[in-house]
Amino acid sequence: MGTFNKWFLLLIVAGIMLIPASTFGQNNKNDNGYPLKVMSYNLRFGERATLEELAEYIKSENPDVVALQEMDVRTHRAQAPHQNGKDFITELGYLTGMLTAYARTIDYSGGYYGIGILSKYPFEKTQKVLLPIPEGSREQRAMLLADVELPGGKRFTFVSTHLDHSSSNVRKVQIEALNEALTNNPLPLIVAGDFNGKPDSPEINAGMQNWNRACNSDFTFPSNNPELKIDYIFYTPSANWTVKNAAVPKTQLSDHLPVTAEMELH
Incomplete structure (x- = not known):
């Protein structure tokens, strides 16, 4: 190798060594986790607000x-x-300018009643999974699963659900079905929704014991004088997620308060 080439190579190596390590991948959110803000909100079929008001609040x-x-x-x-x-x-x-997915659970009063998902990011696929209707159930309930595609190729499964309010025994059966349906899911998971069960109830305390909570302990129902915690955000596995902050914002647009969590996907 000639003298000029040797000096040129040494200058390149020296230049690379002087670049701060923090600049490598600085535009790649995957390095320190991809930030996500998650919300769950029972809208009470819009009885207390217009869709415009609900959309402005979500935004x-x-x-x-x-x-x-x-x-x-x-x-x-x-x-x-x-x-x-x-x-x-x-x-x-x-x-809101967000992408949508919807799952009908029952026919109601000339239309449909069910659960939905809003997302800033596209869906790779969506799926409705019906939950059991054991004795004592009031109506059909379901889970709506969406595999969400993030920039950079990361994906996770986001689930919206609404369990029956009739009894703890009914919800225990539904949570067993939820766990069974999601056991072999290949992607990191978030399950959010109205579980209609208190934190110390068997369906939450035991039924969701293998899940991590991304929500705080603040009451969520009723919104005007909260005295029950029945709305949650759960996630798994713990190695894939970091929870930065969780809150129950105060608003009177529904009979439930929303729950939010600021998280990072690793």
Whole structure:
């Protein structure tokens, strides 16, 4: 190798060594975890607010993914006449600028009633999984699964659910089915929704014992005078997630308070 080439090579190596290590991958959020803000919100079929108000509130919280419960599509309810005929998931998607997924659980009053997901990021696939209807159940319930694609190729599964409010025994059966359905899921998981069970109930305390909670212990129901914790965000496995902050924001747009968590996917 000639003298010039040797000096040129040494200059390149020296230049690389002088570059701070922190600059490598500085535009790649995968290095320190990809930040996500998660929200779960039971909307009470929009009885207390317009879709515009709900959308503005969701936008103000700036979540990346939202699990929604009690979502009407083209129903006609006497207690919410201002929502008659409206397609909640489509309109909220339009008003928030987010992508949408919806799962009908029952037919109701000329339309559908169910659960939904809003996301800033595209879905690789979505799936509805019906939950059991054991004796004592009031109505069909379900999970809505969405494999979410993040920039850089990372993916995770986000689940919105709403368990039956009738009894603890019914919810225990439904949580057993939830766990069975998600056991072999290949991606990191977040499950969020209205579980209708208190933290010390058998269905939550024992049924969700293998999950980590990304939500704090603040009460979520009823919104005007909260005295029950029934809305949650769970995640697994712990090695794939870091929880930075969890909150129960105060708002009166529904009979539930929303729950939020700022997380990182590793």
